[in-house]
Amino acid sequence: MMMENNSVLITGGSSGIGQALAVKLASEGCRVLVCGRNRDMLRKTRELAGGKISFVVADLSTAGGRNAIVDAxxxxxxxxxxxxxxxxxxxxxxFCTENSPPVLSERIENEVNINFIAPIMLTNQLLGQITRPGGRIVNVTSLLALHPKTSAPLYSATKAGFRSFTRSLRRQLTLESIYVVEVVPPLVETAMTRERGRGKITPEQAAVEIVAGLKSGLCEIKVGKSKLVFLLNRIAPRLMARVLAAGK
Ligand SMILES: NC(=O)c1ccc[n+]([C@@H]2O[C@H](COP(=O)([O-])OP(=O)(O)OC[C@H]3O[C@@H](n4cnc5c(N)ncnc54)[C@H](OP(=O)(O)O)[C@@H]3O)[C@@H](O)[C@H]2O)c1
Structure with a gap:
């Protein structure tokens, strides 16, 4: 896939992997629109991209926020x-020690909403806008879609669900000549993983690999160590289940 002049929307472009992708894709000549809730951080993304991107402040977890993104x-x-x-x-x-329903309920709803419901709703709303033939829908999942991490049960479940949805959507949209791509990052040094894990790559390294994968037309972009984890998972799935369950 050629990158120049592509029109791109990145959700969560105000930090981490999304921010690095916005900067990288803008440098490749794409017209990039990003969204997020934090206006200052979105301005920062625009600054890092040399002013070459636009943004919309919107909360993806609300219908109003998603409508604002679609309007943009x-x-x-x-x-x-x-x-x-x-x-x-x-x-x-x-769920054992934090058995305090109001606190946990809010996080449960938020996590399912942002990681699973919102991207599916947004995809549905934007499908008519996607270029045919050759448009791409790129879904960022996680290695925890393969096996769950014990300390993040719902995150792992949302990513497993999103991976499953991605695979079905890929088959459905083949007829429309829209390619559905899954990105599986390894541990990346971002706000999400602050003070957790070791051997992390930078968001910029992740962005370089993701864009290279898009250019090569891959339908599954396994970034960095994710390639090795997928391989080991085929050879020794029970071992990988234990390793990922114990993840920090
Ligand atoms: N970092 C890793 O090691 C790793 C590994 C595997 C997969 N991933 C996946 O990679 C993706 C990016 O993660 P990251 O590590 O780059 O995390 P991050 O730095 O924390 O960035 C998360 C982004 O999501 C946006 N976001 C969160 N809630 C939102 C909402 N309600 N509405 C709109 N935007 C919202 C944030 O923007 P605002 O705060 O401005 O709203 C932010 O831009 C995630 O899907 C994550 O699960 C990350």
Whole structure:
């Protein structure tokens, strides 16, 4: 896939992987629109991209927020070549020790909403805008879609669900010549993983690999160590289940 002049929407472009992707894709000549809730951080993304991107402040977890994103895409009047469903949250949850319904309920709803419902609703709303033939829907999942991490049960479940949805959507949209791509990052040094884990790569390294994968036309972009984890998972799935369950 050629990158130049592609119209791209990245959800969660105000930090981490989404921010690095916005900067990288803008440097490749794409017209990038990002969204997030934090206006200052979205301005920062625009600054890092040399002023070459636009943004919309919107909360993906609300219908109003998603409508604002769709309106911004439609207002550009050039369709969408690449939709990148990247925004996500990860909460640690212990259903044994934190058995305090109001606190846990809010996090449960938020995590399912942002990681699973919102990207599916947004994809549905934007499908008519995606270029045919050749448009891309890029869904960012996780290695925890393969096996769950014990301390993040719901995060792992949302990513497993999103991976499953991605695979079915890929088959359905083949007829429309829209390619559905899954990105599986390893541990990346972002706000989400602050003070957790070791051997992390930078968001910029992740962005370089993701864009290279898009250019090569891959339907599953396994970034960095994810390639090795997928391989080991085929050879020794029970071992990988134990390793990922114990993850920090
Ligand atoms: N970091 C890793 O090691 C890793 C590994 C595997 C997969 N991933 C996945 O990669 C994706 C990006 O994660 P990251 O590590 O880059 O995390 P991050 O730095 O925390 O960024 C998360 C992004 O999601 C946005 N977001 C969260 N809630 C939102 C909402 N309600 N509405 C709109 N935007 C919202 C945030 O923007 P605002 O705060 O401005 O709203 C932010 O831009 C996620 O899907 C994550 O699950 C990350």
């Amino acid at each position: 895409v439609v207002a550009q009047n050039r369709g969408l070549d690449i939709l990148i469903n990247n925004a996500g949250v990860q909460y640690e949850m212990d």
